[in-house]
Amino acid sequence: MSKEYMVFTRKHRPQTFDDIMGQDQVSLTLKRAIEQGRIMQAYLFSGPRGVGKTTTARVFAKALNCEKGPAVNPCNSCSICREITQGNSMDVMEIDGASNRGIDRIRELREQVAFAPSASRYKVYIIDEVHMLTTEAFNALLKTLEEPPKHVIFIFATTDPQNIPQTILSRCQHFRFKRASLNTITLNLRMIAEKEGISAEEEALYIIARAADGALRDGQRIFDQAITYSKGETLTAGIVGEMLGEIETEKLLQLADFIVEKNLAGAIRIMETIFEGGYDLKNFVREFAEIFRNILIIKTLEDRQGADVSDEVFEKAKAISKKTSRENFLYILEKAVGLEQRISRSYIPDIVVETFIVNAILFLGGEIKTGMSETGKKEP
Ligand SMILES: Nc1ncnc2c1ncn2[C@@H]1O[C@H](COP(=O)(O)OP(=O)(O)O)[C@@H](O)[C@H]1O
Ligand SMILES: [Mg+2]
Ligand SMILES: [Zn+2]
Structure with a gap:
């Protein structure tokens, strides 16, 4: 076979x-x-x-x-x-x-x-x-x-x-057709784990099911990724949490990059995946502010002191930090900090977040990119 x-x-x-x-x-x-x-x-x-x-x-x-x-x-x-x-x-x-x-x-x-x-x-x-x-x-x-x-x-x-x-x-x-419940997704993953002879903690499957946000397809995809990520070890809640965290940081960095590049289309696209992914928006905004704070610190001090990030994140954050002025980073960070409260009070939190991003990009001024360039790199 x-x-x-x-x-x-x-x-x-x-x-x-x-x-x-x-x-x-x-x-x-x-x-x-x-x-x-x-x-x-x-x-x-x-x-x-x-x-x-x-x-x-x-x-x-x-x-x-x-x-x-x-x-x-x-x-x-x-x-x-x-x-x-x-x-x-x-x-x-x-x-x-x-x-x-x-x-x-x-x-x-x-x-x-x-x-x-x-x-x-x-x-x-x-x-x-x-x-x-x-x-x-x-x-x-x-x-x-x-x-x-x-x-x-x-x-x-x-x-x-x-x-x-x-x-x-x-x-x-x-x-x-209905959204799949947490229970259904966890059950589906357990079945697959058994068929594949994979050992996984119940809690690990549950975390994946939560991230899948009602879609069995997403549950299976994340599960697939997690198995590769865990390199054959038993799939634990810790490993899954770590993997999902890395995906999130990657997204946040990409969003920060799109903002300083004034790539509105790119930024909105990332936000859509975040809305669809069913992330907790308040959590997302808090982490976004955290990343922006780190970028600002890296820009100011030009080294890793005070920025609590991995080597990989440090390199990416440093590259982003060079793309606009300290004043601009500070402005966006201040707005981001106030955002969490505004979200809790709003009936339409996703629009509040989207408005914040459009606002940030408009503040940076200059020419706004609405094209769909994948990387957000400057077009020639
Ligand atoms: N109800 C379900 N039961 C088991 N697996 C499912 C179910 N729904 C989706 N899946 C998994 O997700 C994949 C994509 O499902 P699909 O039928 O294409 O979803 P949709 O057409 O609703 O977007 C399937 O190949 C299957 O592996
Ligand atoms: Mg389909
Ligand atoms: Zn037949």
Whole structure:
């Protein structure tokens, strides 16, 4: 057997309804529909990222198309099942709505839809991030949804159901996927640990589950990272905490760099990952002030005295410290210190933080970069 490395999110993607965790309502209804042969032509799967929408769409497609089916439990061994698992079935198409927003792709799709499936019962179109389609694309899609050929099934997935036109919604059966609970994520990680023969403290899994913020995918990713980080040692709460801390420091340094570079787009992007990551904002602001304080000290004293940081952080902070004046650092630091209180009093803490960043960048003046340069380095 080859021991090729495969990331957990691929290796442990559920292949049956029973393996999909925390979405029992959805699974149960879909299973019943298969048993009773009541298959609709359009489904909408909505819910947060990384909770099983695409996974469920694929299992459903398999259940419908399996050579031994339609069956609630697809066999997962016939060529049709295997092709769907590998993502190269001719009859189960996955389209990313975010990168195929336009009318052309949907027109193309409308032409394809008319042809019978090549090897299976149904042609299944899974359109991810469907809310990203343009109005014209939605209109074209609607025409197909009004009179779909019998062999076609659409499964739309979205994190943003409120941005889908009512005309489309009214033609879909809507399934709402839930955020995964801490308990579900911890359980999922424990299962993977057992399958992989990895020893991990319960507390370590719990910390990962918290950082995953409701997404099983993120839980598995962080778990994967933590195992690499721990270099084969038992995964302890200490190791996980340390790793997550390093990721956070890296983010904070990047944000500080984007601010002094006046790269507004970059700074906002980092903030989005922080909002999405479900960090405690007050904690984040406190640590941000801490980093800024260290940068200011490094700038002033030009050595490590008084700056309580690792060598690696010191080098990065020093580079950032050279990019603007002491007065500017002081100004931003003072604003950052007041921020924590303003956040606690606000109903919209994320906007308070974002305003602070825009403010800081405007204060630094000069030319503001709104382009999406990845590194925040000065463009020539
Ligand atoms: N409900 C779930 N049960 C078990 N694993 C899950 C679940 N949801 C997501 N995962 C894991 O996360 C990965 C990505 O899930 P995916 O179905 O693509 O999420 P979504 O489409 O909702 O963003 C899967 O391959 C799987 O490893
Ligand atoms: Mg998906
Ligand atoms: Zn099969």
